[in-house]
Amino acid sequence: MHIFEGFLPSPWWQLWFAFSIPVILFGMYRLNRLVSERREIVPLLAVAGAFIFVLSSLKLPSVTGSSSHPTGTGMAAVLFGPAITSVLGLIVLIYQALFLSHGGISTLGANVASMGIVGPFVAYAFYKAASKVNMNFYLNIFLATAIADWVTYVVTSTQLALAFPAGGALTVSGFLSSFTAFAAVFATTQVPLAIMEGALTALIMKYVVQVKGDVLVNLQVLTSEAVNKLKGAVG
Amino acid sequence: MKLEYIVGAIAILFVAQFFYGLAANPGSEFGGADGAAEDVISGIDPSYEPWDPGFPKFEPPGGETESLLFALQAAIGAIVIGYFFGYYRGKNQSGQ
Structure with a gap:
């Protein structure tokens, strides 16, 4: 989902910065408040950030003959919400833009929007909605994360299709034609990766429940009855 | 399991x-x-043509350095995850 340096012309890179900056600022505010009110969540925050670090460094081969990488943002999104996740995503994207020439500074706004904001927001919204109807916790995490991973790449395809509509002028048919071309590259490649990422995130969340279930109750991710049930289950 | x-x-x-x-x-x-x-x-x-925003940036000279940096990224993340899971686990066991 990394749009490379210089690959978004004006006014698109500015527009995506305008979209991302308010969310980042709100996320920093939320992060500050969370850390000062609940010192005990700091290690979990570090783990969620580290999970993004690990997963987004893995370039996995897909059935399409291309490689792509998972985003790792689903865990942070479910635990801390999309605003705080956008800050964690920003850190990883800056590292990759500065040292790996993966992504870029001019495209940072757009890349944060896809990987740090829209994907995590979808994961968060899905998790909350599915919790209400009592979906199995691990199935919920799996689906929320896999969908968020996939949506991230759909957003990237949208961003590129808006900036590069077929025929040059931004028309509906030009956009759709370009979107199809970009989605063929990104969205298809991503399907097996999204499934793998969802499974890994469900597994790490299982260990979080086991070792630190009380924090999940504090963060209102799960009720204490749900944590006890998950801990008690021979699962 | x-x-x-x-x-x-x-x-x-x-x-x-x-x-x-x-x-x-x-x-x-x-x-x-x-x-x-x-x-x-x-x-x-x-x-x-991709435009250059003029930010100073480091480009890995080749695949070897790039794979080093990606491996470092994964290793740092894995250390943090392993450290805190171990810490929590040990704390839970000593508290029991």
Whole structure:
């Protein structure tokens, strides 16, 4: 989902910065408040950030003959919400833009929007909605994360299709034609990766429940009855 | 252990889809989808040149250094995850 340096012309890179900056600022505010009110969540925050670090460094081969990488943002999104996740995503994207020439500074706004904001927001919204109807916790995490991973790449395809509509002028048919071309590259490649990422995130969340279930109750991710049930289950 | 088995099965399916992809795309080097998107852009607008925003940046001189930096990224993340899970686990056990 990394749009490379210089690959978004004006006014698109500015527009995506305008979209991302308010969310980042709100996320920093939320992060500050969370850390000062609940010192005990700091290690979990570090783990969620580290999970993004690990997963987004893995370039996995897909059935399409291309490689792509998972985003790792689903865990942070479910635990801390999309605003705080956008800050964690920003850190990883800056590292990759500065040292790996993966992504870029001019495209940072757009890349944060896809990987740090829209994907995590979808994961968060899905998790909350599915919790209400009592979906199995691990199935919920799996689906929320896999969908968020996939949506991230759909957003990237949208961003590129808006900036590069077929025929040059931004028309509906030009956009759709370009979107199809970009989605063929990104969205298809991503399907097996999204499934793998969802499974890994469900597994790490299982260990979080086991070792630190009380924090999940504090963060209102799960009720204490749900944590006890998950801990008690021979699962 | 049930979830571990399911995740293991999904991992095996993932390896299977890779081998299927390998057979279905002979000669493919499994390059990055990000790079493939660049080709789509030049197909749509052949005259587009990426512009340089002028930020100083470091470009890895080759695949070796790049893989080093990616490995460092993964290793740092893995250390943090392992450290805190171990810390919590030890704390839980000593508290019991």
